[in-house]
Amino acid sequence: MSVPPCRFSIAESDAPIELLPRDLSAWQQGNCGVDYVHRLDSGLEGPELVIQALTHGNEICGANALLWLLENNIYPLKGAVTLIFANVEAYKTFDPQRPFASRCLDEDMNRVWLPSRLTCPDTHEAHRAVALLPFVENADSLLDLHSTTFAVAPMLIYPQNSGNRLFADRLSFPFPHLLYDLGSYHTGILVSEHERHTDGGVSLVAECGQHFARSASQQALAITLRFIALHGMLDESVELPDWGYQPDDSAGHYRIDQVLHAQSDKFRFAEPVRGFEQYRKGELIATDDQELIAAPFDNCALIMPARVPVMGEEVATLAERL
Template structure:
């Protein structure tokens, strides 16, 4: 099949670059025969966890969190913990003048976790996913660490299962939580692939804040350590840092409804947006050439709008805000 190139805006970034990518070469050789994969085995019975970073190469917060775990020699007290630096090839292309360009080499690595793609890998990202797939499929629980283009609230994204919802509650996550029905959101995202193999397991994406901000790396580390701790696998002597960000009135529960793609190069939002803007049913959200795009339901919330919409690509996810956290 023909895969469209990994697209990005080459416009100057307005994201503060407080942290630059670190050299990962010292961690290339893991202990499982796959580059940049480290399995920490306690030798005792317990869950099999995976924490993945760099699904997108420019989202460095997860890499910083994994580096902290490795450099501080964090070991699970039971079970096993596998740490994955995923798209290192893209990460290594980082250019501070074009900081979004290192997102991927050939295609979005969080859209390819499908049998029809991984049975016949034909891009850098699919070949790498084939290497990583056994660890994802065999894990009891998976945490995938990400960051966002705009400075919006951190969030958890997960399939709407009792196990995920209950785990998020135990995590004490005071930020937005976005839930979706397995099979109705993006096909091919990592946590959906994991959830299909571990129906009773936990499958989470943590969006930790804006790319390259110091607070985002702190948020990623807090989420990762909390994830390990809530599985009963973190030594009690290890201190979990505070969240990198303060909670605000966006905290609550959202149901992901659909993804809007830009149909033409003329897709435009009707106002400057960065995420979590809310619209009543019928309010105009965007235009796409001559097409008017209105909110299809009340409490319609924009999630991760594209910085520069590209024809044929995702422009924004629409989610319905269900209730605030203290209303549940």
């Protein structure tokens, strides 16, 4: 199968780089037979949780949250928590002069979670996903830690069902919640793969802030500890840190409608965007060569716009603010 290369801009970051990747070599040998995978087992019956970081190699905050758990010997009160550092080989390539380039080696690892890709893996990311798949399939609940290109509000993203919605609301997460129907959003994303295997568990993505911001690491740890605590698995002596950010007017629930792709190399947003800009129905969002792209409905929010649009690639997600 032909796979498009992992594309990125070589330009410098628009945001200050407050954090650099830490050396993970001490944690390479896990206790599960797979590099960089650590299972924290209480020895008691209970839920199986998986928390994954570094699905994208330049999203440092998740790795920092998992390191905090390991270095502080945080074990669950029941069940087990498996910590996965996913795309470590991409993470190792981080260069502060080209900070977006370490996102992946061959392709986006959050698009490979499909039977057709994992049956015959042909890239670094697909091979790594095959090694991690048993942990995903065995997890009752899964949290995938990410960060964003622009310094926008943190957000939760999850398949739309009553279990995910109730759990996310119980987290008291005071930032945007993005809901989607399986099959209507990106194909091959980790939480959708987990959702297909779980029976009543939770499948969440946490976007924790801007890639290289110190506050994103605090946000990642805050959501990670709350995720464990809400499953009744965190000792009460472990203090829950404050969120890394203050809520803003983007907070609320959104229904993901569609993902926009650039059809030409002339794709341009109509105005400078960062994310969570809102449009009325018919208002111009972008142009793509001769095509005008307008908001298809009122309360249309632009989510995670591409920093540098690339022909054939995703450039933004449209969501309806509910």
